[in-house]
Amino acid sequence: MTRPALRRRVGWVVGAALGAAALAVGRRRRTAPASPGPAGLPLRTSRPARTVELARLGVATAGAEAAHRARRAVTPVGRREHLDMTHALRTAASVADTLGHLRGALMKLGQMASYLDEGLPEPLRVALAGLQEGAPPMTAELAASVVEAELGAPPWRLFARWDPLPVAAASIGQVHRAVTLDGRDVAVKVQYPGVDEAIRADLGTAGTLFRGLSHLYPGLDPGPLVDELSDRLREELDYRHEADNQQLFADFYADHPFIAVPAVVPELSAGRVLTSEWAPGVRFEEALDWPAEDRDRVAETIFRFVFRSIYRVHAFNGDPHPGNYRVERGGRVWFLDFGLVKRFEPAETATFASMIQSIVLERDPVRFRQVVEDAGLLARGLPFTDADIAAYFSAFYELVREPEPRLVDAAYASELVRRTFDASGPHGGILNAANIPPPFVIIQRINLGLVAVLARLGATANWRLIAEELWPWVSGPPATPLGEQEAQWLAVHHPGPRPDGVLDPVIQGRSTRGA
Secondary structure, three states: OOHHHHHHHHHHHHHHHHHHHHHHHHHOOOOOOOEOOOOOOOEOOOHHHHHHHHHHHHHHHHHHHHHHHHHHHOOOHHHHHHHHHHHHHHHHHHHHHHHHHHOHHHHHHHHHHHHOOOOOOHHHHHHHHHHHOEOOOOOHHHHHHHHHHHHOOOHHHHEEEEOOOOOEEOOOEEEEEEEEOOOOEEEEEEEOOOHHHHHHHHHHHHHHHHHHHHHHOOOOOHHHHHHHHHHHHHHHOOHHHHHHHHHHHHHHOOOOOOEEOOOEOHHHOOOOEEEEEOOOOEEHHHHOOOOHHHHHHHHHHHHHHHHHHHHHHOEEEOOOOHHHEEEOOOOOEEEOOOOOEEEOOHHHHHHHHHHHHHHHHOOOHHHHHHHHHHHOOOOOOOOOOHHHHHHHHHHHHHHHOOOOOEEEOHHHHHHHHHHHHOOOOOOHHHHHHOOOOHHHHHHHHHHHHHHHHHHHHOEEEOHHHHHHHHOOOOOOOOOOHHHHHHHHHHHHHOOOOOOOOOOOOOOOOOOOOOO
16 A cells, blocks of 8 residues: 555544544534643543534644645745745644643554554654653642642642642543652652543543444454453552552563553542652663664663563553653663553453464464454454465564564564455455454554654564564563563573463473474
């Protein structure tokens, strides 16, 4: 699929969202008043109000595009590039501004689009990237009122020092820096009032959107997909749930040489306030200018965190955008935001293991087809060859197919997105017939998000050998200096056999080194 064609496909999804908005408005014509929000920036929480905002954005964007084309037709050729750039910047700013003020699930969509950027014009990608941490904040007074309502006292009484200006503002809440009464530097995440209503309104539209997608992808069963996303987003609204998730990771990675998760401060946390250890380091974007060696170590740390967590913690953060990292020279990375966490059942990680075993290590398309059919990714008996099915899904495993250094750059990330979503390509029939069972909803987002992050870093590593360290049915020897450090940490903090239930009985006991 060409880049314009892929943009048309992305445009169809946006159109479906706007169509869902119009349908929602048609069903409920009366718009509820906005809930209290930031001063001058009321947070619209009802489903009709939010979908009207999306529809208004769509109409305004379409009108601006038509006017731009008319103006461009009568503009001298030498001035058209400037005219195009001005139009792109205005459109990008409008989209980012609307999603930033709407917050909730719609803002999360914008965040995800900013780093899964295939087909997006550069001005729009840059504008949406601001949603990762730089959404419009709520007022200091409103943030303090949430803290008092949740913890029983205003922040200037609960903390020795409280910064009323947030250091970050995103889709669900914003973060303030503070110092506890016993002298600890902490980050305090405060949820926006009304964001729970906003997300419920967005989820009400999600069913309509995904039913529309099922017409484009006939194999897609939208029910489990919507249920899985809805469950994860509803969990994210309860910061007590997030605190449990975050502490799960903090406990597992305690004293790790280069992976760090801030510990939770439970006595200063509640349903809409989460206080945790302050994470030092710099924002991910600053690391992009570091030397290649430093960027490679950061990338390796993120890669190890993803797959060590999936196979040893049996959980992973389903929101892997760059705003959730703080990085340090030498490769140390602090991982933030554990609201949207998927906890995997042993049978689910066993399925992931069987897929890797059959397509990467054994190169057995017959066995691989059996695994994907058992997992519900494809119905049984479809008129595709085993080789074609393996060829389509192999895109997700290309990075670890061969034990050799591999560069992950923008071209690689773009090609992965193209092969994943190109229904007009050589394997488009398989894509149209494919389903996304609940365990794979978050895994798909993790895979694409991880590759996008590695591509931003322009990272090079022998990903296959590193992966063999992390795959518990292989448990390969350390492949890098970071691997040697991690092996020493594992020997002290997590000795003994791997957790029960990780390995599919079909692959237990098989030797995979050199496969």
